[in-house]
Every structure is written in C-alpha cells, then in structure tokens.
Amino acid sequence: MEVHRKTTLVDGLATSYLEAGEGDPVVLLHGGEFGGSAELGWERNIAALATQYRVLAPDQLGFGRSAKVIDFVDGRGMRIRHVARFCELLGIDSAHFVGNSMGAINLLTDATSERPRLPIRSLVAICGGGEIQQNRHFDALQQYDATLPAMRRIVEALFYDPGYPADEDYVRRRHESSTAPGAWEAVAAARFRRPDAAPSSAPSSARAYDRIGVPTLVVEGGEDKLLPSGWAEQIAKQIEGGRSEVIPRAGHCPQIEQPGAVNALLLDFFATACGQNV
Numbered sequence: 271m272e273v274h275r276k277t278t279l280v281d282g283l284a285t286s287y288l289e290a291g292e293g294d295p296v297v298l299l300h301g302g303e304f305g306g307s308a309e310l311g312w313e314r315n316i317a318a319l320a321t322q323y324r325v326l327a328p329d330q331l332g333f334g335r336s337a338k339v340i341d342f343v344d345g346r347g348m349r350i351r352h353v354a355r356f357c358e359l360l361g362i363d364s365a366h367f368v369g370n371s372m373g374a375i376n377l378l379t380d381a382t383s384e385r386p387r388l389p390i391r392s393l394v395a396i397c398g399g400g401e402i403q404q405n406r407h408f409d410a411l412q413q414y415d416a417t418l419p420a421m422r423r424i425v426e427a428l429f430y431d432p433g434y435p436a437d438e439d440y441v442r443r444r445h446e447s448s449t450a451p452g453a454w455e456a457v458a459a460a461r462f463r464r465p466d467a468a469p470s471s472a473p474s475s476a477r478a479y480d481r482i483g484v485p486t487l488v489v490e491g492g493e494d495k496l497l498p499s500g501w502a503e504q505i506a507k508q509i510e511g512g513r514s515e516v517i518p519r520a521g522h523c524p525q526i527e528q529p530g531a532v533n534a535l536l537l538d539f540f541a542t543a544c545g546q547n548v
Contacts, residue, residue, distance in 0.1 A: 271317040277335070280355050286335035287328040287356070288312070291320025294391075295365035296540070297357065298327040299373025300334075301398075301523070303424055304414045304457050305448030307334030311370055314529035319536060323366070328356055330373070332460070338452030340459045350380045354387040364391045366540050370525060374398025378505075381484070382477040392485040392543035394536060397494055397522045400501025407495040412461060416454050421445040430493035430521035479508035485543035486512045489535070491520040491527075513539075 273290040288308050296319055300311030308327035319325045329336035330349050341348035353376075357365065367390050369377040374395035380388045402408055407427035414420050421444055426435040434440055448454055486509045490502035506512035517524035517531055525532045 271320045273316050273320070275335075278356075278359065280352055280359060283331065283337040283339065283352065284335075285328055285331075285337070285352070285356055287326055288316060289327075290316050290325050291323055293323045294540075294544070295357075295362045296323040296325045296536075297353070297362070297365045297367050298325065299330065299353065299367065299369040299376060300327070301370045302330075302333075302372025302457070302460075303411055303428065304416075304454065305421065305424070305444040305446075306372070306457075307447050309334065310444060310447060311373075311523070312525065315525050315533055315536075318529070318533040322537060323540065326360070326362070326365075328353065332456035333453065334447070335450075338456040340456050342459070342462070345460050346376060346379055350376050350387055354389075357389055362389060364389050366392045366394070366543065368394040368396065368536060369398055370396040370523060371398045378477060378479075378482075381482045381486075382479055383481075390484050392487075392540065393482070394487045394489065394539065395502075395505075396489040396525060396532070397491050397497060399488065399505050400490075400497040403496055403498060405495070411496075414448070414454075414458070416445075416449050418442070418445050421448060427495055428522045429527055430491065430495075430519060431527055434527075479505060479512075480510070482509045482512070485539070487535075487539045488512065488514045489524060489532070490514065490516045491522055491524045492516050492518040493520060494522050496522050 277286045298312045300306050300308050308329045312327045316325050331352050375398040378399050380386050410423035410427045422435045422441050488502040488506045502514040506514035517528050520527040
C-alpha cells in the first residue's frame with residue numbers, strides 16, 4: 271500500500287499529512303512528545319488500515335513538517351480547531367478518529383466539550399486520558415535538552431521493550447525530528463508556565479464523559495510507564511457503550527510496539543462502529 275506525503279494550507283498554516291487508501295476516512299492524531307510526528311507515530315499502522323479505509327495522518331501544529339506555531343492561551347484548542355479545519359478543507363464531514371497520548375487527550379477534550387468541533391464518527395483513545403504519573407519518565411518528557419542521551423530517555427519512557435532506547439538508529443530518527451527547525455522551540459514553548467498561572471486544563475477525571483455520544487474505545491498499554499494501571503477501564507465505564515482494552519507487552523505507544531494487535535483491534539472496532547451508526 272503506497273503512502274503519500276502531502277502538504278496543504280489550513281488558514282494560512284502549512285499542514286503536512288500522510289494519506290493512503292480509499293473508503294470511509296480514518297484520521298490518526300500522533301502524540302505530543304519531543305520529536306513526535308505522524309510518520310513516527312503511525313508508520314506501522316497506516317498501510318494496514320488503508321486496506322479498508324482512507325487514512326489521513328496530519329502532523330499537528332508544532333510537529334513534523336507542519337507549521338511551528340503555538341498558542342500560549344489555548345494550545346490544545348488551537349490544535350483541535352486546526353484538525354477540524356483540516357478535515358473541513360479535505361471534505362471530511364465524518365470520520366473514525368484515533369489518537370495516541372496528546373492526540374487522544376485532544377479527542378477526549380473535544381468530544382466532552384459543550385460544542386465539539388471534530389467530525390467524529392467513532393473515537394479511539396490510545397494511552398491518553400488518564401492522570402499522568404509524576405516520575406522520572408515524565409520528567410524525561412518535560413526536561414528535554416535536545417541531546418541524543420535526553421532523547422534516549424524519552425524513548426525509554428515511551429516504550430516497554432528496552433530494545434527501543436538501545437536502537438541507535440531509532441533514537442537518532444526521533445532526535446532528528448525533535449531538532450528540525452522550530453520543532454524544539456514549539457514543543458518546549460507549550461510547557462512554559464507563568465509562575466502564578468493556574469493549571470492549563472481540568473484534570474482528566476473532571477471531563478464530562480457522559481457527553482460522548484459516539485462509539486468509543488479506550489486503549490491502555492499493559493506496561494505503560496506514564497499512566498496508572500486500570501485508567502482506561504475507569505474512563506470507558508463513564509461513556510455509554512464505551513469499551514476498553516489492554517495491550518500486553520506495550521508501553522505508551524502500543525500502536526508502535528504491538529502494531530499487529532492494535533491494527534486488528536482498530537479494524538474490528540471500526541467495523542462494529544459502522545454497524546452501530548447505520
């Protein structure tokens with residue numbers, strides 16, 4: 271399956287995305303770690319999903335090859351609005367949405383808001399939505415100085431398999447993504463907080479999950495170093511018809527560590543969701 275790299279302007283902002291396949295749209299939203307991008311987040315999933323769907327994976331603002339911009343007042347809202355306009359410009363009025371980490375949190379934030387903007391037909395949140403653990407792995411994600419050793423610590427935080435941080439080529443790929451022009455600045459800026467500033471958003475436990483009215487699947491990595499065990503089930507129980515699944519032997523990015531299991535799970539869930547929406 272051939273995957274195409276394309277670029278479009280969304281309200282004047284360069285937006286790069288990967289596209290493959292035909293059929294009902296599936297939109298994939300990557301995580302927000304330093305070096306995150308559509309390619310690194312979904313390279314092991316796009317082709318499998320594209321056998322049955324039109325798959326679109328945008329580099330969210332500040333990441334990959336998209337514009338390196340940040341909204342200091344409402345950074346999350348900026349990215350949600352950007353993806354909504356991206357879909358509108360591509361003629362997508364209904365899609366299956368899958369998000370990992372930041373991408374998942376953005377989906378849940380929008381779907382639980384009073385006026386959702388994204389054209390969500392079904393929602394899959396992968397390792398995004400629970401209360402983040404304050405530990406050395408979280409510190410690695412926050413305190414990145416753009417060096418290879420620091421990127422190795424980020425990779426260690428994201429994955430269960432120790433082979434990932436030991437893989438020099440893989441660490442280098444992520445490091446190169448994190449140090450592209452404007453990339454470090456855009457992601458680091460999102461972490462800036464005025465000394466007297468209030469928290470930027472409500473805790474995940476405060477979201478109005480009862481507002482979600484689309485088929486929803488919440489996916490947990492069985493060995494996630496950043497989220498507590500059982501968080502996915504706790505969220506899914508608050509959503510009417512919500513499902514949760516745990517992917518064994520996977521950390522914060524199960525779609526990368528266990529792509530076969532996640533791809534099969536997604537295809538089954540989309541098929542079921544289509545049936546529910548008939």
